[in-house]
Amino acid sequence: MAIPRSCMSIREIASSLQNGVLSSSELTSFCIHQIKATKSLNAFITVAEKEAEDLAIQSDVRIKNGSTRGLLDGLPVAFKDNFNTKGTRTSCGSQMLANYYPPYNATVVQKLLNEGAIMMGKTNMDEFAMGSGTVDSIYGPTKSPWRSGLRYKLWHRNKHRHQASSIMEKEQFSTFTDKDWFIAGGSSGGSAVAVAVGSCFAALGSDTGGSTRNPAARCGIVGLKPTYGLLSRYGLIPLVNSLDVPGILTKTVDDASLLLNVLAGHDPKDSTTVLDPFCPVKISEEPNISGVHVAMPEEYYCPGMSSEVVETWKEIADLLERGGAKVTNVSMPHTQYSISCYSVLNCCEVASNFARYDGIEYGHRATNESSTESLYAATRHEGFNEVVRGRILAGNYFLLKRNYDKYFQKALKVRRLISNDFLGVFEKGVNVILTPVTLTDSPPYSLWKLKDSRQQSSIEDYCTQPANMAGVPAVSFPCKLSSQQLPISLQLMAPCFHEQTLLTVAKWIEQRLDFPLLDLEV
Ligand code: GLN
Numbered sequence: 001m002a003i004p005r006s007c008m009s010i011r012e013i014a015s016s017l018q019n020g021v022l023s024s025s026e027l028t029s030f031c032i033h034q035i036k037a038t039k040s041l042n043a044f045i046t047v048a049e050k051e052a053e054d055l056a057i058q059s060d061v062r063i064k065n066g067s068t069r070g071l072l073d074g075l076p077v078a079f080k081d082n083f084n085t086k087g088t089r090t091s092c093g094s095q096m097l098a099n100y101y102p103p104y105n106a107t108v109v110q111k112l113l114n115e116g117a118i119m120m121g122k123t124n125m126d127e128f129a130m131g132s133g134t135v136d137s138i139y140g141p142t143k144s145p146w147r148s149g150l151r152y153k154l155w156h157r158n159k160h161r162h163q164a165s166s167i168m169e170k171e172q173f174s175t176f177t178d179k180d181w182f183i184a185g186g187s188s189g190g191s192a193v194a195v196a197v198g199s200c201f202a203a204l205g206s207d208t209g210g211s212t213r214n215p216a217a218r219c220g221i222v223g224l225k226p227t228y229g230l231l232s233r234y235g236l237i238p239l240v241n242s243l244d245v246p247g248i249l250t251k252t253v254d255d256a257s258l259l260l261n262v263l264a265g266h267d268p269k270d271s272t273t274v275l276d277p278f279c280p281v282k283i284s285e286e287p288n289i290s291g292v293h294v295a296m297p298e299e300y301y302c303p304g305m306s307s308e309v310v311e312t313w314k315e316i317a318d319l320l321e322r323g324g325a326k327v328t329n330v331s332m333p334h335t336q337y338s339i340s341c342y343s344v345l346n347c348c349e350v351a352s353n354f355a356r357y358d359g360i361e362y363g364h365r366a367t368n369e370s371s372t373e374s375l376y377a378a379t380r381h382e383g384f385n386e387v388v389r390g391r392i393l394a395g396n397y398f399l400l401k402r403n404y405d406k407y408f409q410k411a412l413k414v415r416r417l418i419s420n421d422f423l424g425v426f427e428k429g430v431n432v433i434l435t436p437v438t439l440t441d442s443p444p445y446s447l448w449k450l451k452d453s454r455q456q457s458s459i460e461d462y463c464t465q466p467a468n469m470a471g472v473p474a475v476s477f478p479c480k481l482s483s484q485q486l487p488i489s490l491q492l493m494a495p496c497f498h499e500q501t502l503l504t505v506a507k508w509i510e511q512r513l514d515f516p517l518l519d520l521e522v
Helices: 010-019 024-037 049-065 107-114 189-196 213-219 253-263 307-322 335-356 372-383 386-398 405-427 445-450 453-460 465-470 499-512
Strands: 044-047 076-080 118-123 152-156 161-168 202-207 222-225 245-250 293-297 326-330 432-436 474-481 487-493 517-520
Touching: 010 024, 010 253, 024 044, 024 049, 024 076, 024 118, 044 189, 049 118, 076 189, 107 118, 107 202, 107 253, 118 189, 189 202, 189 213, 189 245, 202 213, 202 222, 213 222, 213 245, 213 474, 213 487, 222 253, 222 499, 245 253, 253 474, 253 499, 293 307, 293 405, 307 326, 307 432, 307 474, 307 487, 307 499, 335 386, 335 405, 335 453, 335 465, 372 386, 386 405, 405 465, 432 499, 474 499, 487 499
Parallel strands: 076 118, 076 202, 293 326, 293 432
Antiparallel strands: 044 118, 152 161, 152 517, 202 245, 222 245, 222 474, 432 487, 474 487
């Protein structure tokens, strides 16, 4: 029998499952154990223990009978709590939907279930995916597993060896207290932590301005935001319809492409999905990057970026150059306007989207029914946190007749300019753009909370938002550990529908780095 470990990739797990040396039931109990043992990290809002066990038994029967549904059959996965899951609570981390049990599955959820994947549960998130830390959920914040007081070894995949010397123990960090822990990133922090600690082997997040790439970067795993329109948003509770994309969180680039191939494709239920048939991504075992044109946009150097992040960026650029890529500096002059532009567009779409939560048709309903107006007000006051209410108010202000041109229309024009920056660079023959993901490694919660969290949250998205503005695919991948022993990741972006190039370059880099995965001893 093979023994599952938190550091294993889907490919490793899948071959054990398909060969019969590991059963889905064994794997599922392992994941349930991991979920329970890492409960203090607060990655899950809902754990579907019984349902997962039942599905695992069915999968074992299929595999035994030779009627396996493929590589994902029997594989434990998790979904961010903003993907509709039939009969399983889907709260968006908010009081507003705390009792919402959807009558249907999101298309991407259904696609994974059709492949035989096992849903372990629903993961924690910032309320309605607004945030970059997973600190604003009614279920409490999610903590990074790194330096969390859990006992783990670092598994060096490329060197195929354990480094027992790297056991992290709480006692090693004498200044470390339960109050002082590091943020998991967000808003899909629950999904990132769940994958990092082996509570599942892949998870879905959503990415509107970086919410998949950011927590993946902070938790030391891979986060893929596919091209806008490649994956269905049907059943993903909307934040900003024109920017939202389902995101994929896995331990390796290969695993991310495996999921992408299952999830991509037109959905008649989402008219923004592309009609063209999806050509599955296939990355060779030994990817080649010679002649690939990599660009480094100078505007992505941003005030507040740590020297360790800048160094990592340069090191990876040098690595690519040595590997035969052509690396050049480019200018993307409108990058600096992304945060302000995003704040206007985000709030405007939020104001429109969130009008549905009125206490009558959807969600929580306050008991104050003295008038329709007071019912609305009480419902929203009780149902939404300050961040959500603030965005609804700002959005309605931007959309007032007298402000519409000044804010909303102007932001749309700026968005076009940001998008044109990408087109301009890609038209010059650039294949991928290399940038940081976050400005620093994970801050401790105590520090994060000191700053105004709204302001901090938007600055965090400096490097990730532009890809959503332009709709281009982007992937974040871990590169090394900082001096604090926390992950530092970089991001690659490519032209729309060029996931093949994007993931090929990412895999090439991954193979040359020795980024350690967590091997939890719990
Ligand atoms: N941090 C951004 C926001 O709060 C992005 C969120 C996301 O990608 N869902 O809007």
